[in-house]
Amino acid sequence: xxxxxxxxxxxxxxxxxxxxxxxxxxxxxxxxxxxxxxxxxxxxxxxxxxxxxxxxxxxxxxxxxxxxxxxxxxxxxxxxxxxxxxxxxxxxxxxxxxxxxxxxxxxxxxxxxxxxxxxxxxxxxxxxxxxxxxxxxxxxxxxxxxxxxxxxxxxxxxxxxxxxxxxxxxxxxxxxxxxxxxxxxxxxxxxxxxxxxxxxxxxxxxxxxxxxxxxxxxxxxxxxxxxxxxxxxxxxxxxxxxxxxxxxxxxxxxxxxxxxxxxxxxxxxxxxxxxxxxxxxxxxxxxxxxxxxxxxxxxxxxxxxxxxxxxxxxxxxxxxxxxxxxxxxxxxxxxxxxxxxxxxxxxxxxxxxxxxxxxxxxxxxxxxxxxxxxxxxxxxxxxxxxxxxxxxxxxxxxxxxxxxxxxxxxxxxx
Amino acid sequence: xxxxxxxxxxxxxxxxxxxxxxxxxxxxxxxxxxxxxxxxxxxxxxxxxxxxxxxxxxxxxxxxxxxxxxxxxxxxxxxxxxxxxxxxxxxxxxxxxxxxxxxxxxxxxxxxxxxxxxxxxxxxxxxxxxxxxxxxxxxxxxxxxxxxxxxxxxxx
Ligand SMILES: Cc1ncc(COP(=O)(O)O)c(C=O)c1O
Numbered sequence: 001x002x003x004x005x006x007x008x009x010x011x012x013x014x015x016x017x018x019x020x021x022x023x024x025x026x027x028x029x030x031x032x033x034x035x036x037x038x039x040x041x042x043x044x045x046x047x048x049x050x051x052x053x054x055x056x057x058x059x060x061x062x063x064x065x066x067x068x069x070x071x072x073x074x075x076x077x078x079x080x081x082x083x084x085x086x087x088x089x090x091x092x093x094x095x096x097x098x099x100x101x102x103x104x105x106x107x108x109x110x111x112x113x114x115x116x117x118x119x120x121x122x123x124x125x126x127x128x129x130x131x132x133x134x135x136x137x138x139x140x141x142x143x144x145x146x147x148x149x150x151x152x153x154x155x156x157x158x159x160x161x162x163x164x165x166x167x168x169x170x171x172x173x174x175x176x177x178x179x180x181x182x183x184x185x186x187x188x189x190x191x192x193x194x195x196x197x198x199x200x201x202x203x204x205x206x207x208x209x210x211x212x213x214x215x216x217x218x219x220x221x222x223x224x225x226x227x228x229x230x231x232x233x234x235x236x237x238x239x240x241x242x243x244x245x246x247x248x249x250x251x252x253x254x255x256x257x258x259x260x261x262x263x264x265x266x267x268x269x270x271x272x273x274x275x276x277x278x279x280x281x282x283x284x285x286x287x288x289x290x291x292x293x294x295x296x297x298x299x300x301x302x303x304x305x306x307x308x309x310x311x312x313x314x315x316x317x318x319x320x321x322x323x324x325x326x327x328x329x330x331x332x333x334x335x336x337x338x339x340x341x342x343x344x345x346x347x348x349x350x351x352x353x354x355x356x357x358x359x360x361x362x363x364x365x366x367x368x369x370x371x372x373x374x375x376x377x378x379x380x381x382x383x384x385x386x387x388x389x390x391x392x393x394x395x396x397x398x399x400x401x402x403x404x405x406x407x408x409x410x411x412x413x414x
Numbered sequence: 415x416x417x418x419x420x421x422x423x424x425x426x427x428x429x430x431x432x433x434x435x436x437x438x439x440x441x442x443x444x445x446x447x448x449x450x451x452x453x454x455x456x457x458x459x460x461x462x463x464x465x466x467x468x469x470x471x472x473x474x475x476x477x478x479x480x481x482x483x484x485x486x487x488x489x490x491x492x493x494x495x496x497x498x499x500x501x502x503x504x505x506x507x508x509x510x511x512x513x514x515x516x517x518x519x520x521x522x523x524x525x526x527x528x529x530x531x532x533x534x535x536x537x538x539x540x541x542x543x544x545x546x547x548x549x550x551x552x553x554x555x556x557x558x559x560x561x562x563x564x565x566x567x568x569x570x
Contacts, residue, residue, distance in 0.1 A: 025421030
């Protein structure tokens with residue numbers, strides 16, 4: 001592209017999201033929890049409705065027009081996800097229920113079949129439980145596969161020296177780390193991590209649940225072997241996620257779940273597996289949701305990931321400046337490269353009380369440990385934090401409203 | 415009243431002065447050592463925690479209650495109010511009180527038929543906040559667990 005990225009017209013974008021016109025407790029909705037799940041544009045809602053009203057049947061099964069239409073739509077969604085991630089082949093895209101399932105799939109299939117006893121999986125201290133618990137389960141499955149944890153610096157960044165130290169032991173089979181922290185907002189240097197992992201003979205998987213929403217992702221430029229994201233955070237529906245995996249890896253991997261659609265031949269004694277990606281998509285898939293995800297990808301592409309990123313950089317800058325003015329507020333982490341996620345503690349106000357207070361002003365934030373208990377322990381915040389996370393529809397005005405409400409909360413509670 | 419004003423009214427109902435006061439300055443906030451019964455209540459979702467300690471009088475009534483914990487104003491105030499309310503009660507009376515308290519937190523129905531319940535009625539405002547009900551009941555789950563000789567309780 002030669003033109004400079006178009007600027008995001010946020011006022012217009014907001015009109016695409018019906019829910020943003022609603023009120024909460026008589027106040028305009030200020031939705032600052034997009035990191036947990038994003039709101040849906042009309043294009044997604046309508047695409048799903050249209051699919052059910054005009055082109056719905058099971059996929060890959062019926063030799064009739066409607067089933068062919070549904071199959072085409074489902075496979076078109078796969079192709080859209082392929083282009084969205086810059087993958088070479090559509091067969092490298094496996095639809096899952098969400099990111100969590102993608103990690104469980106890789107841990108179960110790749111972890112059990114292709115990692116060898118004595119090898120270890122390397123995660124980081126800032127992982128969402130989705131990229132921790134499946135590896136703990138693999139470690140505990142009695143196959144001699146270890147699990148080690150790379151440290152996070154006080155700034156809230158992945159400690160690359162510690163990563164190098166772990167890799168130098170020569171036993172790491174897989175590095176599985178986040179591409180953007182859902183707590184700190186830290187964007188990790190994915191291609192550097194991939195290079196380090198590969199140089200040490202390890203495969204690398206990224207948790208793109210947050211990153212894919214905020215940045216253009218190119219799995220080939222990064223050098224990712226596996227990459228996961230989840231539809232509902234990308235303005236798409238719940239119930240659908242994406243696992244990217246390099247073709248030769250998928251071909252070598254055994255199935256995760258068994259059932260219909262994932263087999264080649266079945267006798268009562270045994271079955272042979274279908275080729276990827278069908279091998280990993282047992283049972284009737286999330287057809288309508290795939291159509292919704294396709295619409296979501298088309299939606300963000302039409303706005304332009306560069307324009308979305310530029311808008312969010314502006315929001316991050318504004319939030320850093322504005323939140324710094326709030327008395328008694330301590331931000332968790334200060335990463336150099338940060339996406340639109342801010343977790344914080346407010347002196348004298350518990351995050352839960354704060355979230356309740358803000359809710360009565362129409363402001364939705366998350367309170368708790370955001371599925372990242374070890375990270376909160378790392379920063380000595382077992383009681384959790386409050387978290388504001390932005391989407392492409394977030395405005396500077398909403399950040400100002402948050403800051404004003406935080407001051408008011410201190411007045412109310414402290 | 416506008417919905418906006420009603421929203422703030424509810425906030426005041428939840429965070430009555432008693433709750434804010436007990437939240438800021440919890441009473442009986444210490445470990446009883448030795449104690450006759452204790453139990454820990456955890457709310458795994460938000461990390462609230464209450465560890466409750468009880469001592470009994472020779473007649474079997476609760477003589478002293480204390481707690482340690484961390485969490486939101488509601489969970490800590492509820493625990494603090496509990497420690498002020500249960501001394502003098504028999505285990506059966508304390509359990510009945512816990513059941514009434516949980517009912518009140520869920521439905522908001524104030525019950526001032528006993529002095530103990532009247533004191534706790536400040537916790538009834540939580541019923542307008544479904545996601546916070548378990549904050550108010552955490553200590554009471556721990557109380558029941560302590561009286562039943564169970565070591566851990568959860569308000570999930
Ligand atoms: C960084 C990160 N990883 C994984 C997940 C899990 O996503 P899901 O619940 O859709 O599987 C989330 C969100 O909850 C997340 O923020």
